Amino acid sequence: MVWQLEKTLVGIRAYLVGENAREHEEQLAGIRDAFPKGEAFLLYLACGLKPTEGMARLADRVEYYGDAPKGVGLPTQKIIEYALANGFARLVVVDGDGQHKPEAVAAMASRLGEKGADAVVPQRSKRVIFSREKLDGKTVEDVESAFLRMGWGAELKGLADLTPGLFLFRDAGKLAGFNAEENSWIGDYLLVEHCLKKKMSLTAPVIKIRENVYTLSNKRLLFREIAQLETHYGKTLQEVAVEIRKRPYDYLHGGSIGAIDGLIDEYRRFKYTERISGVKALILAGGRGTRLKPLTDTIQKQVFPIANKPLLRFIMETITRTGISEIGVIVGPKKEQIMAALGDGSDWNAKITYIEQDAPAGLAHAVLCAKGFLGESPFLMYLGDNLIEEDLTDFLFDFLESGNCSIMLTRVSDPSRFGIAELDPAGAIKRLVEKPKQTDSNLGIIGIYAFNPSVFGAIAKIKPSARGELEITDAIQELLESGERVDYRVISGWWKDTGSIESVLDANALMLAQAEQGEGKFEKDDKTVIKGKACIGKGCRLSNSVIIGPVSIGENTVITDSIIGPYTTIGANNKVKGCSITYSLTLDGVSLSDLREVYESVIGKYATVTGRQPSKRTVIVAGEGEKISA
Numbered sequence: 001m002v003w004q005l006e007k008t009l010v011g012i013r014a015y016l017v018g019e020n021a022r023e024h025e026e027q028l029a030g031i032r033d034a035f036p037k038g039e040a041f042l043l044y045l046a047c048g049l050k051p052t053e054g055m056a057r058l059a060d061r062v063e064y065y066g067d068a069p070k071g072v073g074l075p076t077q078k079i080i081e082y083a084l085a086n087g088f089a090r091l092v093v094v095d096g097d098g099q100h101k102p103e104a105v106a107a108m109a110s111r112l113g114e115k116g117a118d119a120v121v122p123q124r125s126k127r128v129i130f131s132r133e134k135l136d137g138k139t140v141e142d143v144e145s146a147f148l149r150m151g152w153g154a155e156l157k158g159l160a161d162l163t164p165g166l167f168l169f170r171d172a173g174k175l176a177g178f179n180a181e182e183n184s185w186i187g188d189y190l191l192v193e194h195c196l197k198k199k200m201s202l203t204a205p206v207i208k209i210r211e212n213v214y215t216l217s218n219k220r221l222l223f224r225e226i227a228q229l230e231t232h233y234g235k236t237l238q239e240v241a242v243e244i245r246k247r248p249y250d251y252l253h254g255g256s257i258g259a260i261d262g263l264i265d266e267y268r269r270f271k272y273t274e275r276i277s278g279v280k281a282l283i284l285a286g287g288r289g290t291r292l293k294p295l296t297d298t299i300q301k302q303v304f305p306i307a308n309k310p311l312l313r314f315i316m317e318t319i320t321r322t323g324i325s326e327i328g329v330i331v332g333p334k335k336e337q338i339m340a341a342l343g344d345g346s347d348w349n350a351k352i353t354y355i356e357q358d359a360p361a362g363l364a365h366a367v368l369c370a371k372g373f374l375g376e377s378p379f380l381m382y383l384g385d386n387l388i389e390e391d392l393t394d395f396l397f398d399f400l401e402s403g404n405c406s407i408m409l410t411r412v413s414d415p416s417r418f419g420i421a422e423l424d425p426a427g428a429i430k431r432l433v434e435k436p437k438q439t440d441s442n443l444g445i446i447g448i449y450a451f452n453p454s455v456f457g458a459i460a461k462i463k464p465s466a467r468g469e470l471e472i473t474d475a476i477q478e479l480l481e482s483g484e485r486v487d488y489r490v491i492s493g494w495w496k497d498t499g500s501i502e503s504v505l506d507a508n509a510l511m512l513a514q515a516e517q518g519e520g521k522f523e524k525d526d527k528t529v530i531k532g533k534a535c536i537g538k539g540c541r542l543s544n545s546v547i548i549g550p551v552s553i554g555e556n557t558v559i560t561d562s563i564i565g566p567y568t569t570i571g572a573n574n575k576v577k578g579c580s581i582t583y584s585l586t587l588d589g590v591s592l593s594d595l596r597e598v599y600e601s602v603i604g605k606y607a608t609v610t611g612r613q614p615s616k617r618t619v620i621v622a623g624e625g626e627k628i629s630a
Contacts, residue, residue, distance in 0.1 A: 073187020
């Protein structure tokens with residue numbers, strides 16, 4: 001059969017991502033062969049990556065509608081509108097993922113009139129579900145399509161399991177007035193429902209689609225579609241999984257239940273993070289860092305490099321991992337250092353607002369300084385010199401569920417050194433006490449809190465403490481005394497307040513232990529041995545030395561005749577000769593020579609340390625630019 005150019009429109013909708021552009025171009029070439037130029041008009045609607053030059057040559061018209069999908073309903077709507085606006089009678093709509101063989105589509109289109117049908121709406125013979133260890137952007141589309149059969153298949157005159165993304169219409173004019181939703185499956189459902197309401201005659205052949213087909217998609221897009229489907233069809237993904245388990249051979253082909261279980265687990269976490277995305281975060285990065293002098297005379301303690309990375313960058317990773325994207329950072333006199341370390345937040349797909357605190361007048365005062373930024377949002381408050389192993393997602397979700405203020409606690413061996421939470425017989429917090437001489441509790445308060453806006457009212461009622469500061473523990477105590485419940489979570493992993501030399505070195509060791517192996521392009525001679533996990537920066541030169549991991553060595557550092565590690569960070573542009581260094585940390589530009597047993601040491605930028613007694617075991621704390629003979 002020959003199609004006239006002015007009569008037939010073939011609309012292809014495609015999501016170009018990753019490495020799939022070549023596959024899409026090959027599929028478009030197949031469609032062009034099946035619908036030759038001059039016999040049909042090919043309209044190619046794409047999102048994601050920009051369409052290729054090859055696609056532009058193959059199609060009669062290419063439209064790019066954005067860098068992210070809007071759901072299949074939107075491009076279908078555009079294709080229909082284009083057909084009606086340009087007078088096309090016959091219309092073919094097909095997904096650009098290669099599921100459908102172009103020659104089979106052309107054959108079905110050619111037989112429309114013979115069957116006396118207004119539309120062909122194919123059904124698939126087998127759905128396809130594949131097990132993947134991890135959702136990494138390659139998502140299983142057919143778990144979604146289970147909603148079609150279970151949700152409304154019986155209502156559509158026996159169209160039990162429609163093949164998504166393939167529809168053929170003999171009279172495009174009958175589609176006038178069709179409105180899609182921005183969701184792939186709901187959009188397809190509405191299109192078929194529209195056909196039935198228009199009393200169009202449908203034929204629904206059963207076709208076999210190519211095996212091993214899956215959709216390349218954005219995880220957030222997939223999960224948002226599932227949420228819409230649950231609302232639209234009144235059936236949850238969990239209920240779909242139960243039905244699939246009852247009749248696995250009806251649903252599974254080349255895959256396993258494990259794929260669905262993995263999807264459900266990821267979807268549950270997504271729902272948590274969707275709720276958490278409405279939470280803001282406040283990082284406190286002011287303060288003088290007096291316990292880290294002389295190192296903090298020139299460097300703000302919150303950007304002190306741990307494992308060759310500013311401390312605050314670890315904190316940003318912890319916060320943004322929960323789904324929070326709006327973050328306020330309290331800054332003081334050395335604000336330029338904080339801003340240089342974090343930038344605008346785009347490294348974490350977040351937005352950072354910097355908030356100045358004129359003087360270090362207490363944690364509660366810092367919260368007041370941020371009131372304009374926080375508004376009426378619930379928020380996470382994180383002290384910028386704290387590191388924690390635990391993921392914060394469950395802590396925040398529990399906080400949102402209860403609606404109460406919540407704090408994080410850890411069990412401590414010496415309660416007299418910490419703020420302590422005391423519990424009543426029912427296990428609820430009854431009182432907070434600061435560094436108590438006597439207490440029956442060992443639950444220390446760490447620097448991570450979650451507040452609702454009621455905390456502003458509590459802060460307004462408290463007075464400065466003996467040290468002249470508005471204390472956040474006083475504000476939380478005020479909440480307790482006013483009858484509000486304060487929830488808590490006792491962490492199971494490690495926590496470090498990096499306010500002392502000892503804790504900085506401990507944090508450095510912990511971060512080195514969990515860091516990923518990473519190496520730049522560096523030089524080493526045949527006499528140099530590297531054992532264990534070592535992150536070595538580009539431009540480093542190592543000769544006649546032993547590197548024992550875990551260690552981190554910054555860029556352009558020269559190490560000669562030395563033993564480095566374990567649990568040691570050497571900054572960038574260091575020169576180390578004739579040294580043995582373990583469980584220590586140096587900053588950038590340091591020069592070390594003839595130090596045979598350096599341990600538990602922290603050496604500031606551009607310091608120079610020379611050994612006078614080669615056999616002496618040495619602990620060194622040096623400020624920026626100091627020159628020491630040890």
